[in-house]
Amino acid sequence: MATPKIYTMSFSRIYPMYVQKAxxxxxxxxxxxxxxxxxxxxxxxxxQTQIDQEVDFETFLAQAPAFNPKAxxxxxxxxxxRVETIEAPIMQKIRYLxxxxDELAKGKTMAKILRE
Structure with a gap:
């Protein structure tokens, strides 16, 4: 099966889209x-280091220091x-993000977004 295109996209290319959406x-x-x-x-x-190094999205998530257990x-x-039913671990992490x-853009409070 082919690797999804999103995996190989530079995180530094996707990051500004998240910021613009917010x-x-x-x-x-x-x-x-x-x-x-x-x-x-x-x-x-x-x-910022990951953005500056232009790592791909898969590497960005695979090298994450400590993926939050509340994810x-x-x-x-x-x-x-449905994000909770995605079986591919990297794709699920992408969809979590x-x-x-999306929740931020819809006006949810940070406490709710961060599952506090």
Missing amino acids: QRKNRTQAEVDEIICWLTGYSAQGL SLITGTVCGV DKLI
């Missing part, structure tokens, strides 16, 4: 960064697919 709904880049760092365990500097609490649909950014 900003269109009057949310901030800092909130996007907080979500990404919460989910992946990257520090702010670690996140399993993320449920719902992204692109018509997509779902969190």
Whole structure:
């Protein structure tokens, strides 16, 4: 089976799209960064390093220092697919991140987004 195109896309190419989506709904880049760092365990500097090195999305997630154990609490649909039923681990992590950014853009509070 072919590797999904999203796996090989540079995270530095996708990141600005997450920020733009949030900003269109009057949310901030800092909130996007907080979500990404919460989910992946990257520090702010670690996140910036990954962006600067232009790693692909698969590597970005595979090298995540500490994927948040609360990620399993993320449920719902992204692109018509339930995130909790996705079997491919990397694809599920990508969709978790997509779902969190969607929640941010829909106006949810950070406490709810971060499953506190």
